[in-house]
Amino acid sequence: MQRKNLPPADFRHVYEFYLRFGDIDSQGHVNNVKFLGYLEDARLEMFHGDPVRKGEQPVRGMVISRHEIDYKLPLLPTVYPVRVETWVTEARAASFKLAYEVRDDENVYATATSTLVAFDVEGNRLRRFTPEEREFIGRYMPPADR
DSSP, X not given: OOOTTOOOOTTOEEEXXXXXXXXXXXXXXXXXXXXXXXXXXHHHHHHXXXXXXXXXXXXXXXXXXXXXXXXXXXXXXXXXOEXXXXXXXXXXXXXXXXXXXXXXXXXXXXXXXXXXXXXXXXXXXXXXXXXHHHHHHHTTSOGGGO
């Protein structure tokens, strides 16, 4: 499960961060719960962090219906950045799946998936994606899956 020193594919969003002292548990590695926070930070940057959009929200009203994480290696304290690479693996009329790799240049520490569902906050119900939302989501799909 290694991709040594390869750049991420063009369709992957890359969120880079440094581990914090509080992320480390009594066993000397990153606590498993912290990984969900890393995935959330990566999603937020993917949907809201593009400076070209200047604060626009390309996908509105989303809820998470599922998370699944496979821990591959312990993530130990390091002074080097860690990154979360995120991409879309499946898109439907009202939901899509994200895949993630929590990694550095040498190792993959965890892989994960999340299912996100379009939600009408005012109506308190599920909804379908708008054409603009589908276009945005499609940017993060492998070309063969678009």
